[in-house]
Amino acid sequence: GQSLEQPSEVTAVEGAIVQINCTYQTSGFYGLSWYQQHDGGAPTFLSYNGLDGLEETGRFSSFLSRSDSYGYLLLQELQMKDSASYFCAVFTGRRALTFGSGTRLQVQP
Amino acid sequence: EAQVTQNPRYLITVTGKKLTVTCSQNMNHEYMSWYRQDPGLGLRQIYYSMNVEVTDKGDVPEGYKVSRKEKRNFPLILESPSPNQTSLYFCASWTGSHEQYFGPGTRLTVT
Numbered sequence: 001g002q003s004l005e006q007p008s009e010v011t012a013v014e015g016a017i018v019q020i021n022c023t024y025q026t027s028g029f030y031g032l033s034w035y036q037q038h039d040g041g042a043p044t045f046l047s048y049n050g051l052d053g054l055e056e057t058g059r060f061s062s063f064l065s066r067s068d069s070y071g072y073l074l075l076q077e078l079q080m081k082d083s084a085s086y087f088c089a090v091f092t093g094r095r096a097l098t099f100g101s102g103t104r105l106q107v108q109p
Numbered sequence: 110e111a112q113v114t115q116n117p118r119y120l121i122t123v124t125g126k127k128l129t130v131t132c133s134q135n136m137n138h139e140y141m142s143w144y145r146q147d148p149g150l151g152l153r154q155i156y157y158s159m160n161v162e163v164t165d166k167g168d169v170p171e172g173y174k175v176s177r178k179e180k181r182n183f184p185l186i187l188e189s190p191s192p193n194q195t196s197l198y199f200c201a202s203w204t205g206s207h208e209q210y211f212g213p214g215t216r217l218t219v220t
């Protein structure tokens with residue numbers, strides 16, 4: 001089966017940098033995705049890492065290390081609107097996504 | 110506008126009364142999925158479909174049925190709903206690009 005571990009909550013201040021870690025155990029691995037979900041909203045795609053290394057998209061970056069079964073999402077220059085839940089998810093050979101239980105990020109002024 | 114739509118958005122029903130939640134996408138995506146989201150458990154996949162008439166079970170398929178007769182539609186059927194199926198349900202679609210597009214969600218309460 002699949003299992004993903006990520007912290008349940010993280011708190012940071014506006015303008016700061018925060019890193020949300022994700023470790024996974026899967027049978028068959030194609031890549032790691034990150035999704036953002038605001039309260040009452042639907043998940044929205046942030047990034048995908050199919051290969052080791054860093055992917056950067058604006059203020060957000062995502063990293064993957066296949067050998068360590070580990071990835072992280074880095075959010076820079078935090079804004080109040082970044083307060084949301086963040087989910088890591090793995091793509092397995094069944095062309096399906098398995099999600100972690102999510103990290104609730106609270107950005108304080 | 111590219112989107113995934115779900116109906117109804119909110120539904121309160123009673124145990125055993127069959128119901129269908131519809132999902133439709135206008136992006137010509139091959140893949141579609143249903144997830145349920147429960148507090149502290151993240152999103153768990155119920156069923157997914159790789160194309161018309163091709164479906165497979167996800168992690169929590171018990172008590173659910175799906176069908177994919179047209180590329181754009183992927184309804185979720187609860188033949189005999191039970192209270193443990195009270196949840197928030199999301200439909201999603203995607204191509205091979207790994208970015209999944211989610212519908213707005215359906216909040217289902219079974220009493």
